[in-house]
Amino acid sequence: MNCNVQTRIGEQFLEVPFYNASGVLCVNTNDLDKLYECNYTGAVVTKSCTLKYRSGNPEPRYWCGEYGSINSSGLPNNGFDYYAKWMIDKNTKPVFLSTSPMNKNELNIIANKIRDLDYIKNPEFNLSCPNVINKPQIGYSFDDMKNTLQMITEILGEKKFGVKLPPYFDPIHFDYASDILSYYNTLSYITCSNSIGNGLLINTETEETRIRPKNGLGGIGGKYCLPVALSNIFQFNERLPNIDIVGCGGIYNGEDVFQHILAGACAVQVGTCLYENGISTFNKLYNELIELMRKKGYKCLNEFKGKIKII
Ligand code: DHB
16 A cells, blocks of 8 residues: 655645754754755754854753753854755755744844745744743743734734744643634744753762753653643644644654644654654654554545544
8 A cells, every 4th residue: 555644834845744853953054964865854944043153051961861851952053144045945845944033133133034035934933942041931921922923923924934832731821822823824833842841850870960051951852742742732733723733742753753643743843863863763754654554544644634532
């Protein structure tokens, strides 16, 4: 049986439903090229950029154990213009610019640049970086979120865009967030979810934190995140029928991808597993997803997307 795993995010077409999570293997053009040239990535997203180069937080700032990772990178990136330049003439698969402006002034400048560059399509505005000291996560303040979306949509005009959200944990927060998100009809997708912010992983032997910045607090990724991501996809999918959902969190194998899609995702991003295992991750996910679909008799993603059965 021939399986087809093609998908769409907004109006953009993906040959396969997986790509990197922003932050992983996408800070410099060498790594971005590898992702772009890989036959098993459906798209590429850049490191969340600020207006100018940032070196990020002091090291060690990433650590990974059996169940997942902790990071407090602090937005190390090469600045907006670097990523915008890399994206020129990338026409064989979608490339998404991710941006996490440091303040309103930067947001204003970056959003204006995005509006003026036709080839930047469906940028991902990151409303959920947990690792910049004294900068709260926008997605956890619904007033901030509304003001930010208002500003983005006023500047971008007709141009479509997406947002990367932090994970939410209470159904009322999904109601509040959905009320705001559904108001903006140029919002074409949401990515659920960013890392679980401000977790703490400890080394029992040395009795030390695993990372240095923020007294050891950082964003948790990897296996810890799968049930949280699935719940976020599921709860937003119920509330936002007209917005595509990109899943992100805890994907290590084809079954994890399958579950994200079942919960309502149209595509998925891979973070910690990609960081740990490199680009061959995508070939493995492809083979495993196809095998599972064959076993279940599914010929395309739409046959099971969002079709989770409630018992
Ligand atoms: C960083 C981490 C994030 O989770 C994010 O969304 C953006 C930036 C970082 O620490 O670099």
